[in-house]
Amino acid sequence: MLELKNLSYTINEGENEKKILDNISLTIGDNEFVAITGPNGSGKSTLAKIIAGIINPTEGNIFFEGSDITKASITDRAKMGISYAFQQPVHFKGIKVRELISLAAGTKLKVAQLREYLSRVGLDVNQYMNRQVDSTLSGGELKRIELATIFARNGKILLFDEPEAGIDLWSFQSLIQTFEKLKEKENCCVIIISHQEKIINAADRVILLSEGRIDKPYVMER
Amino acid sequence: MDKIRQDMLVKIAELHEIPSGAYNIRADGETYSRNSTENIEIITKKDKQGIDIIIKPGTKNESVHIPVIIGQSGLEEVVYNDFYVGKDANVVIIAGCGIHNCGGGNSRHDGVHRFFIDEGAKVKYVEKHYGEGDGRGKRIMNPQTIVELGKKSEIEMEMVQIEGVDSTDRVTRAELSEGAKLVITERLLTHENQYARTDIDVKLNGRDSSANIISRSVAKGSSEQLFISKIEGNNKCKGHSECDAIIMDNAVVKALPEVDANSVDAELVHEAAIGKIAGEQIIKLMTLGLTEEEAEKEIVNGFLR
Ligand SMILES: Nc1ncnc2c1ncn2[C@@H]1O[C@H](COP(=O)(O)OP(=O)(O)OP(=O)(O)O)[C@@H](O)[C@H]1O
Numbered sequence: 001m002l003e004l005k006n007l008s009y010t011i012n013e014g015e016n017e018k019k020i021l022d023n024i025s026l027t028i029g030d031n032e033f034v035a036i037t038g039p040n041g042s043g044k045s046t047l048a049k050i051i052a053g054i055i056n057p058t059e060g061n062i063f064f065e066g067s068d069i070t071k072a073s074i075t076d077r078a079k080m081g082i083s084y085a086f087q088q089p090v091h092f093k094g095i096k097v098r099e100l101i102s103l104a105a106g107t108k109l110k111v112a113q114l115r116e117y118l119s120r121v122g123l124d125v126n127q128y129m130n131r132q133v134d135s136t137l138s139g140g141e142l143k144r145i146e147l148a149t150i151f152a153r154n155g156k157i158l159l160f161d162e163p164e165a166g167i168d169l170w171s172f173q174s175l176i177q178t179f180e181k182l183k184e185k186e187n188c189c190v191i192i193i194s195h196q197e198k199i200i201n202a203a204d205r206v207i208l209l210s211e212g213r214i215d216k217p218y219v220m221e222r
Numbered sequence: 223m224d225k226i227r228q229d230m231l232v233k234i235a236e237l238h239e240i241p242s243g244a245y246n247i248r249a250d251g252e253t254y255s256r257n258s259t260e261n262i263e264i265i266t267k268k269d270k271q272g273i274d275i276i277i278k279p280g281t282k283n284e285s286v287h288i289p290v291i292i293g294q295s296g297l298e299e300v301v302y303n304d305f306y307v308g309k310d311a312n313v314v315i316i317a318g319c320g321i322h323n324c325g326g327g328n329s330r331h332d333g334v335h336r337f338f339i340d341e342g343a344k345v346k347y348v349e350k351h352y353g354e355g356d357g358r359g360k361r362i363m364n365p366q367t368i369v370e371l372g373k374k375s376e377i378e379m380e381m382v383q384i385e386g387v388d389s390t391d392r393v394t395r396a397e398l399s400e401g402a403k404l405v406i407t408e409r410l411l412t413h414e415n416q417y418a419r420t421d422i423d424v425k426l427n428g429r430d431s432s433a434n435i436i437s438r439s440v441a442k443g444s445s446e447q448l449f450i451s452k453i454e455g456n457n458k459c460k461g462h463s464e465c466d467a468i469i470m471d472n473a474v475v476k477a478l479p480e481v482d483a484n485s486v487d488a489e490l491v492h493e494a495a496i497g498k499i500a501g502e503q504i505i506k507l508m509t510l511g512l513t514e515e516e517a518e519k520e521i522v523n524g525f526l527r
Pocket residue numbers: 011020038039040041042043044045046047087
């Protein structure tokens with residue numbers, strides 16, 4: 001479903017070049033649940049942004065369902081079914097929760113549909129649908145709404161960047177179940193960037209990134 | 223009334239039909255229709271253009287619509303409207319002005335609104351300004367709003383300029399007595415070569431009076447905006463003003479906030495932020511399948527809501 005071929009991303013820091021990602025190759029198939037982990041600064045979010053089209057790789061190619069999408073725009077990739085939940089959710093002054101999730105769904109959602117997406121992230125529809133997606137929401141609330149926008153997209157590649165960050169323990173358990181259910185959908189795969197053991201354990205496969213490289217197949221220590 | 227004028231009434235006052243309650247519809251420099259009610263009386267001024275709106279003490283849950291539309295190119299007018307809101311009344315006042323100019327002459331409406339609000343009364347005031355038409359003539363609106371708030375009275379003013387106004391000078395003056403409360407929410411959009419000046423001056427004279435001024439604006443094209451606000455705290459009081467602007471293309475925005483504390487118990491805060499749309503907002507909406515243009519539009523619309 002998704003194939004990354006020899007991806008590298010280099011930036012210029014003054015005189016020096018800095019390699020953020022170094023020759024990453026990776027194939028992810030249908031119905032797979034893959035976890036990507038690794039130390040802070042190892043390049044996980046950069047890799048996610050390259051998949052979503054937010055960052056262009058300096059070398060290498062990305063294939064989605066067999067076609068090369070390396071040059072495709074963010075919008076085009078979103079329309080193809082690639083969706084990406086940000087590590088740090090974005091604020092929008094004046095845009096309401098129901099409007100943002102409707103934008104994600106591509107249609108004006110009815111309350112019943114909103115309830116469905118919000119309940120998956122443990123939020124009460126009546127309490128939240130008319131709140132603005134701004135700094136009056138707590139960090140955890142904002143993160144949950146970010147996740148809800150991804151559920152509403154109904155995409156083929158669901159890419160989550162540290163979805164557990166800021167989410168309380170109790171809700172976290174049901175979130176893992178939600179992820180496991182997601183990948184069972186036909187023509188769909190779930191990629192989760194995480195530092196959380198529970199998510200890593202739930203994944204079919206774990207990819208360890210360190211200093212911009214995937215060194216060797218990761219063996220889970222149980 | 224023709225389609226153009228009817229559509230403008232919808233834009234500025236959401237009037238799809240004759241409103242219930244008191245109203246005065248002014249079209250092309252004349253009173254088009256009017257209705258007074260038992261509690262709200264509308265009288266034509268004798269010495270100049272305009273009306274007096276007299277709201278009896280204790281009037282509850284009633285509304286007054288006073289929209290103004292100009293469809294005739296080249297018409298320029300100054301209109302004086304005075305509102306007398308009786309003790310403990312609670313009313314909604316919907317004003318607004320729409321200009322359709324498809325000719326060569328400038329069309330201008332200068333509305334001078336004065337509010338005398340008695341003790342304990344509560345007013346919600348909504349004003350929408352809108353311009354359209356492809357004539358060379360300018361669409362100009364210079365509203366002046368003067369408010370005197372009696373003891374423990376309140377006014378909440380929503381002042382919106384939707385689009386299409388070439389030039390505007392918006393002056394607001396307010397003086398507050400003991401325990402009075404003022405909230406001003408301004409929403410402003412300018413585009414092309416438009417110019418907008420907002421000038422708000424609030425005097426918190428009474429003990430425990432409070433004012434909250436929230437302005438959000440978007441400047442596109444080569445438009446220019448100037449935001450001036452001054453809050454004077456002359457007693458134990460609370461004042462807050464906030465100017466938040468999105469600047470796009472080649473637009474220019476200036477904000478000149480001023481807070482004057484003349485009492486040791488005055489608490490006054492001002493915040494001003496001007497900047498372009500955050501890149502991450504556009505990117506996030508693009509990852510939801512919107513194009514860059516669509517994303518920009520959603521962000522601006524939300525911001526101005
Ligand atoms: N524009 C930039 N300029 C300089 N350095 C950058 C830039 N973008 C990313 N980096 C660096 O690239 C590295 C990888 O960043 P990235 O955000 O991908 O890490 P991460 O693995 O997601 O980390 P975390 O676990 O903290 O989220 C970091 O060292 C970061 O400082």
